[in-house]
Amino acid sequence: MRWLRYAAVVTAVLVLAAGGLGWAAYTKLQGNITRDTGTAAELARYEKERPTPLVHDAQNILLIGSDSRSGPGNRKYGRDPGTQRSDTTILLHLAADRQSATAVSLPRDLMVDIPGCRRPDGSRTRAQFAQFNWAFEFGGTACTIRTVEKLTDIRVDHHMVVDFAGFKGMVDAVDGVQVCLKEPMEDAAAKIRLPAGPQTLDGEQALGYVRARKSLGDGSDTDRMDRQQEFLAALVNKVRSNDVLLNPAKLYPVLDAATSSLTTDPGLASLRGLYELVRGMRTIPTERVQFLTVPRRSYTYDANRDELVEPAADALFSRLRKDEPVEVARAAGAADREDAADDPYGDDSEDTYEEGESGAVDGEDGGGSGDSGEPGDSGDDTDEKPDDPTHVPSPAPTFRGNTADRSSCK
Structure with missing residues (x-):
């Protein structure tokens, strides 16, 4: 009985210790996350101009990689002039059924319409046509989100900003x-x-x-x-x-x-919020975790800048907005080109784009690069709701990209 009492005491101590360590770990992780209330407040001022979500439960998350040199360990990558730009920006679309995730890279040199934004010092910039990553320098995350929404007409539900560290x-x-x-x-x-x-x-x-x-x-x-x-x-x-x-x-x-090193909107600024996000993604098959670059080519007036390829880009944004599927395929191999040959958005004209120019597979542009009709042609003129079970989406166009099950070593 004495040994049983000792065992019970030791077990109780271990349980309490484990619980204490678990709570300490939870508290530390929770405290790591930076809550971005400023962006939420700024976006609220422009709520009337923001896109309306079309599909319940689908989510669009803007992932921003900051090139800021401030912070521990980041100064060796260059001088910090007190400003920062978005080195990498990805629009992550999670399907409502959580059976696919599509990550769309937005080139930092893409020429876009940037709205007038509030600077950190409280002053305002003028609306202007400039390269995309200037939006982050002008007005931080809020300006970047408004620029993306203006470009894509897709509502950004959440955002995450991460730095080099x-x-x-x-x-x-x-x-x-x-x-x-x-x-x-x-x-x-x-x-x-x-x-x-x-x-x-x-x-x-x-x-x-x-x-x-x-x-x-x-x-x-x-x-x-x-x-x-x-x-x-x-x-x-x-x-x-x-x-x-x-x-x-x-x-x-x-x-x-x-x-x-994570800064997020208030909705994700907690372990619970992040857990709910990850839980919804963990069942997505790796072959349905897709990566692609928005269809782009060199800007007409400056080869060092980019512009969208239309109507392919608009077709992509339209399908993401309506939570309709897209497919990706590598353009480098013959097999991938054959897979893309059945794309209903393919274009038989001579206006095809080489890899690295349009972001679409050669011979198909995900929305047509010639006289192939309106972008997406997926029921814009009907009264059907995108999340209506009677709605039948058009066949998925194919864009040049990659999936999580196909690494560079395969």
């Missing part, structure tokens, strides 16, 4: 991410030097890999976005693996790194 921390927390290089990589600006072949990148190397521009491929921002998408696909696979999700010793550092 947060990205590196997540990669290190999963013990690195594997990529495959077809040729050696050396980029002084990105502070990276790697041999060809399979490489497991740590956080510092991964940051250089996704930021490098002129040392790989054709040196374009489109090529860099393709590389970012492939890396994110590999990161998603690593985080979703049982080795991470079922191992508290590995999962906690991932959560700590993910939350430490």
Whole structure:
């Protein structure tokens, strides 16, 4: 009986200790997240001009990678002039049935209409036509969201902003991410030097890999976005693996790194909010986690800037807005081109676009690049509601992109 009492006391102490550690961990992770109430307040001032959500339960989340050099460990990437721009911006669409996720990269050099925005000092900028990442410098996240909504007519439900340190921390927390290089990589600006072949990148190397521009491929921002998408696909696979999700010793550092440099809207600024988001995504098959770049090409008046390819871009935005499916395929291989041949939005005209120019597979533009009709042609002139079960969506167009089950090593 005495030993039983000892065992009971020890068990009680262990349970209390575990509970205390669990609460301490929860409190720390909860405190890591920065709540962005300023953006919410600014967006509220422009509620009347914002798009109306069309499909209940579908969500659109704007992911912004800040190039700010402020903060611990970030100054070595350059001088901090007191401003920041969005180095990477991705519009993540989660289908209402949570059976697919589509991440659309928006080029930072895309020429867009930026509305008048409030600067951090309280002054206002004028509405102007400029490159996309200036919106973040002009008026931060609120200005970027308003610009994206004006460009796409898609309501942004949530946003997340992460800096260099947060990205590196997540990669290190999963013990690195594997990529495959077809040729050696050396980029002084990105502070990276790697041999060809399979490489497991740590956080510092991964940051250089996704930021490098002129040392790989054709040196374009489109090529860099393709590389970012492939890396994110590999990161998603690593985080979703049982080795991470079922191992508290590995999962906690991932959560700590993910939350430490994360700024979100109030709706996601809690572990509960983030958990609800992740819970809805965990059942999505990796082949239905898609990455693509909005159809783009060099801007007519400046080859160093981008412009949308229409009506392909509008067709993409229309389908995301209505929660209708899109498909992605790589344009590099013959098999992918054959898969895209059945695309109902294909165009038989000579106005096709090379890879890296339009963002669509050669020979099809996801919405037609010639005289193929109105963008999407998916029932804009009817009274059917997109989430009406009687509504039959048109066949999914195919865009150039990648899925999370197809890494750079395959």
